[in-house]
Amino acid sequence: MSEEFLKCQLGFLGNTEGSAYLSQGKSTVSVSVVGPFEPKASKCMYDRATVDVTFRRKTGSITVHDKMLEGIMQSTCEKALVVEQYPRTTIVVTVQEMQDRGNLLSTCLNASCMGLMNSGIAMHHLYAAVSCAVTEKEEIILNPDETQINSSVAYLTLVFANTETRCLLTSHTTGEFSQKTYMDCMDKCYAASKEVFNFYQKVIKKSSIFN
Amino acid sequence: MISVDFNNVVLPGNDVSHIVLKGDNCKRSEKTIGPGLKSVDNKIIVCNGGVLRCKDDKYFWIEYFKKKYIPAKDDVVVGIVAAKTSEMYKVDIGASELATLPYLAFTNATKKNRPDIKVGNVVAAKIKMATPFMESEISCVEYANSIIFGQLENGFLINVSLNYALRLRKSNSKLLYQLGQMVPYEIVIGANGKIWIHSASIRTTIAIGNAILNAEHLEEEDIPQLVKSFNKSLNI
Amino acid sequence: MPTNVYRVQGPEGTVPYQQYLIERNNNKLEEIATSLMKDVRCDGRDISAHRNLCIKTGIVTQAKGSAYLECGSTKLICSVFDPKEVPNKVEYAKTGELQCEFKFATFSCRQRRTYTRDSEERQLCNELRRALEPAICRGEFANFEIHINVLVLENDGSVLAAAITAAGLALMDGCIPMYDVIVATSLGIYKNKILVDPTYDEETLCSSTIDNGENRGTVMLAYMKNLQQITEFAQNGSMDVNMFPEYVQILTNHNCKLYKLVISAARKDVIEHFENENE
Amino acid sequence: MDLLSRQGLRTDGRRSGELRRIRCKMGVFNQPDGSAYLEQGNTKVVAAIYGPHEIRTNRAKAPNDSAVINCQYSMATFSRSERKRRPRDNKSAELTLHLKQAMATAIKTDLYPKSQIDIFVQVLQSDGGNYSVCVNAATLALIDAGIAMEEFVISCTSSLANGETPLVDISHLEETMGGPSLTVAILPISGKIAMLETSQRIHINHLEPVLTEAVRGCRYIYENLNKIIKKHYEEIGGALNWGTEEYNI
Amino acid sequence: MNSIKKNIQDTYTKEYLALNKRNDGRELMNFRDASLNLNTIHTADGSAVVKIGNTAVVCGIKAELGVPKAEAPDIGYLLVNIELPSLCSKKIRPGIPCDEAMQMTSFLNEVCNNCKILDLQQLCISVDKLVWVLSCDIYCLNYDGSVLDACLIALLSALQTVKIPEVKYDKETEETTVIENYIPLKVNSLPVSSTFGVFNEKYILADPTEEEEQLCVSKLTVVTNGSLIFSLHKPGGEFIKDSQIQNCIKHVNNRAKTICQLIKAAQ
């Protein structure tokens, strides 16, 4: 996870509470978070906030596969936010795909985490998504590009929280792999997720000098 | 991981109880933890990414970039009247719900001579009661040495982030003082990031507003330079 | 406007392979027509015999009341949900509403059906609602609505009659207050021959447009035996008007026979309910 | 095939400055509060007005000191030579919006606070200039419904034939084959423009003649409609009128 | 997790989970038994009904002829769609399919493509001109938890019952003739999916019912054929440790063996 691999800009959208523009390798995603506001009567829960994540493709047409990715993002964000602190409100996170050159899911998850951090909404923990490809010869490549993904036997995306002990938050896999390779991928991705957390720290440091 | 210490960047999920409590000699109850920190079964966890601050070892909080105002008691806020009901105004103070301002919550207001404030007017008020479970209640009753509350006629309203509004309210900020020397103006800075400015002519009001907005990301030393350019633009 | 694709779509213009076997299909129909002339039906039953019914209630545990009904090889399942508030409703309605949903599974007919409702399903849904409305005490749940959903798994003729009977059973299983048990049967009329409970092929024969003056078409009647009230009557195809009293008479007799069958199934259901109650 | 022959005649025999024949009847239906039928050449339109009645659609956003104007423009599926799949599509949604803007300039909405006025227009046969005929029909229907209006809203179309002579009140053929076409809706007495739209690019110094031609057309239509309405009111006003005559000029 | 759900969860753990049991008497980690019957629908080319406990699912397959994709001219189509009609549970509104149905459809299509349960070459009649389009529609009749497992079993057993006629396609005259001898499809591998409900950090329940599913924070779905894992899908929610994952995978392997025997026996 070399340095120039992740590039991010926070707070670039004026009228949203939080926004992040993250590019991971060649895929870029922009996220906007509109903070706790008055919900529709039907969706409002009396003791917590409802979190609503929508995922938009460039072309705007929503296929069945995008609904799956949206479901994964929704449950990952919902777990990270302290929803009890904002009762009877709605938090809307909109993830917009700007360019998809592979690893789209991990880019979206990392961007949504940074957007939530920028929005100033209380969070239990941060989460970092890392994806890896497994080739025929059982080697594990981190952050593969498109050619490596297509030629790989399996392609995994794992998400970890920044708690001390290692605990898996989200796992989405395609292709076939054995249990052993799954455990090796977990170790590798957990190590890589530490670097993502460092990247988060650097970005927050840069943006918090002025306040 | 960068060491977790005061005036240092911390991330949500970091455990800062060992720094805050600093050994067990002082009791846990004295310490008050402010916004950005949460105490979960006797551990203090950070829940917003920002800089850990502490003030004479009793108050701990995290300074983080925030735009959405969460109502807190005894804050001075500037709001726009959104609706009128039979016995109260509904005021939009930028929080998740409209705040309620009863007719009688004005200085020496009685049932007879009610204040006539129309929908869309700007109001300065103090938050009387704020809980996450109910919409907050504000009041314009002035007490001892408070600023004048109530309706703010004509003037100009701008929105800034909450952190910048906090910095401007601190008395030692030179910007407002130097602008005041150039041209006389009135200003009310709400804790909810809404600033009301009023001066003799509309041109100067807008100039002051733009000056404040531009100064958000400037260092302290090049503020005089900004004020000079503001003065030059006003004279022609 | 983003085009929203809710399902995995295949290529346009897919053609069922049965289309290339049309001549085989046509001479099968002629065969049935000739055998009908000799009062022999393709599945061997007499022209005035109803296909045997297999009824099972309480299939869908998530719903308040449900029923699965097999009439010959027509299979359908119906579930009823308890009265709920009507979303965004303004004025107060004295009688409760019935929200019906009638759907053919895509694989249920010879020709593959679409996911969205087409005009035939909308028509059957209206007829189902009109058949059930007089039978349910709608005054009991004023300003509320009941959802009745019917899903047809296999369509082999007289689908609407089977759906109405199944819906009646599901309502009873769901303890919804009703004036009387509702039952329905349908007739196919082909060249002045009256076929009770026609199969899918017989229905296509009856609704073919050969205008040589003979009666042909289908008649469906939903009946409440104790109150002797016809709650739904739908007829299609050209028939002489004086034959109607005879058709109505045959239909009411068959409904009474079917009534006994449905009552025994419902009674068995209640007894079973009390047995595992005091277990 | 050029739209204007050498002797200055158009394909349907009119001169460049002549308008199509106007025939109309007010009070065509008796269930709506006001209704009108208007024919300009072969474009036939029926308009109906319901209101001012209490607001039914989206009660929350209604301003509490003026009336809400709610319009719907729809074309019959058989109105054009080749059949139209759906009576209302995106194009008719756009024309509904334009119709609403044009009529809102003339109706005195502040006289009917907290109420809604429905204007429904149905094109029975379309031979070009549909929008203009709809605006004129809506004006007639509003007058029939007795709703307070500052003045008429009259609309007319005009376009440019082979580069220099402006044609007024164009037909469907001239709309599709001819040059850029311009639709204008004006308040004839005060001369204010309620709505102006051009179908494609038009050169700046062509704009002036085409616009004045269209405004002249509007004034011409205004005089005709004025005469018809006066006659209509004499008839309706007079107790003796039981028979129905045809009002054509 | 709002407070009502929290209290119910606490009482549930106190009464049942502490004594390592569940409210329908099952152990924490054992699955409900599955029942299966084939070829129930004659109008479909292949059909199967599967019941896991109370959850009932019916799968019907219709074979049609279509034009192949330009970029893959020699393979046919296998389109799997899961329908959650408003018949099967009270929380589903009639109208456009709910998000859960779309997510399950997408997951099942991924699994079918991952482990190539069907060799799509055998669906090709003439390259770039005519291929078979198998549209498999799975209707859930009773939604009582782990619907996805039932759908996969129904799909596999229905695919085994499909018989498609032989079709000749003449390139020049573009004539298609259908010959009446029906040949069954060959299914390569039998993946089995099993769903776990992650209750809280401590407890994971196998094959949760609808009631338990509402109390669980998130679901973990593992698809395997006994040895290789085809998909390990956990969409967010509660943390799980490595030991819990290994424990789940162990149970999933012997669940897969039992289900494979069931499908082979029913053929």
Added chain:
Amino acid sequence: MSLVSLNEAEKVYIIHGVEENFRCDGRSRQDYRPLELEMDIVSNANGSARLRLANSDILVCVKVEIDTPLPEAPKDGKIEYFVDCSANATPAFEGRGGEHLAAELSRFLCLAHGPVFNLSKLCIVPGQSCWKLFVDVLILECGGNLFDAVSLAAKAALCNTSLPNIVGTYEDGQNIDLQISDDPFDTKPLEASDLPVLVSLCKIGNSYVADPTIEEEICGAGCIVVSVTPKGNVTAVLKKGAGSFMPDTLNEIIMSGSHIGILLNKALNETLIQDMSSNVCKQQYGFLK
């Protein structure tokens, strides 16, 4: 449909009126309100008719296109019914309001005309090309009893329809090109005189009423719509509303429905013949009358 609301007293008044066979507008139980029919209103259509039944106003227009027949019925042409409830009738029809009624009307017209209308008349070259008829119904004003008005207008329009002659067909391999005669008067009329007409009978109290107005429909228990051909055959029966019927009242209603239907058909045929013969210098009134 329209915003007519009645209180209990008015309903009782109407029911008693029907008992004494003297309705509130003076008609007896079997009488129809005045009908007015006008043909050939729309110029660019192959056949059109406008019908006014008291204050209902229906405009039907038939357009014809060339289409390829369905694979399973190569020798039959196609016919498609489309009903558009324009918002002119009532504000309730605005946007998608009138869609439910329109779908029911078009579906029932299709069912009623199906058994009697022989589609093979529309076939040009079996298996290759055939005529497709679009019957578009536009409801401009609805004053109750829409089913009768729409069916009468549709039958009149279909009788008025004329199909252009096909001069020659050239077959080269797969595609066919048809040479249609461009002389607008070289057409042959569509033979549609044996189409059925709908008669709706509304059950009020324990007797029934033909041609119900909106008020009578509201206070009626249920409505039976019978589709009757000129010869008296019944091609479709539909029950509307939430009421239920005794078997013998049902038979009685269908019997009298077919009698009324025969009379209605005879009256329609007379006007059609009278209209055909006198179309030499017909003055077109349209809405201007």
